Amino acid sequence: AKKRGIITSMSRRGNCFDNAVIESFHSSLKSEEFSPLDRGKLTNHTVRKKIESYMYYYNYCRPFTKLNCQTPVEFRVKAA
Numbered sequence: 001a002k003k004r005g006i007i008t009s010m011s012r013r014g015n016c017f018d019n020a021v022i023e024s025f026h027s028s029l030k031s032e033e034f035s036p037l038d039r040g041k042l043t044n045h046t047v048r049k050k051i052e053s054y055m056y057y058y059n060y061c062r063p064f065t066k067l068n069c070q071t072p073v074e075f076r077v078k079a080a
Helices: 020-034 044-060 072-079
Strands: none
Touching: 020 044, 044 072
16 A cells, blocks of 8 residues: 555554544445445446545535435525
8 A cells, every 4th residue: 555655544442432433434435335246247437437426425425314304515504
């Protein structure tokens, strides 16, 4: 990772809550976007496009119960 300029981030030992938000996002991404597909046939380009598309959907279209059935963007705008 260092050779490619990637900064790694690890949770503290024994603390599963350090990365809970991103772990939840990754779980949703995998189950909602990639599970039905044959992952062996995906190209890097296709994966990038699917992730970009899902990030838009996740932030602008997908309502969350914990945000009073609003999308993250709607919640942020109303909170500002």
